[in-house]
Amino acid sequence: MSSSPASEAPVPSPCCRRCCLDEGDVCLGCGRSLAEILEWNQADGARRRQIVEAALARRKPL
Structure with a gap:
């Protein structure tokens, strides 16, 4: 039994190791x-x- 409030699950990084920045x-x-x-x-x-x-919204048009 935990006395602290339930913590949210950590948000994993969306990094997929294909790092390349565009002109923007x-x-x-x-x-x-x-x-x-x-x-x-x-x-x-x-x-x-x-x-x-x-980030997901930016990737949809691709």
Whole structure:
């Protein structure tokens, strides 16, 4: 029995090790912007989910 509130599952990095930035500084592998890639390690779970959603939206047109 845990006395702490249930913690959310960690958000895995969307990195797929195909790192290549386009002219807009967006990774062609995962769809994250350079700013989002640099922010990832300091971002909390909610922010990481936002980053993943934005990256997925960027990749859809491809």
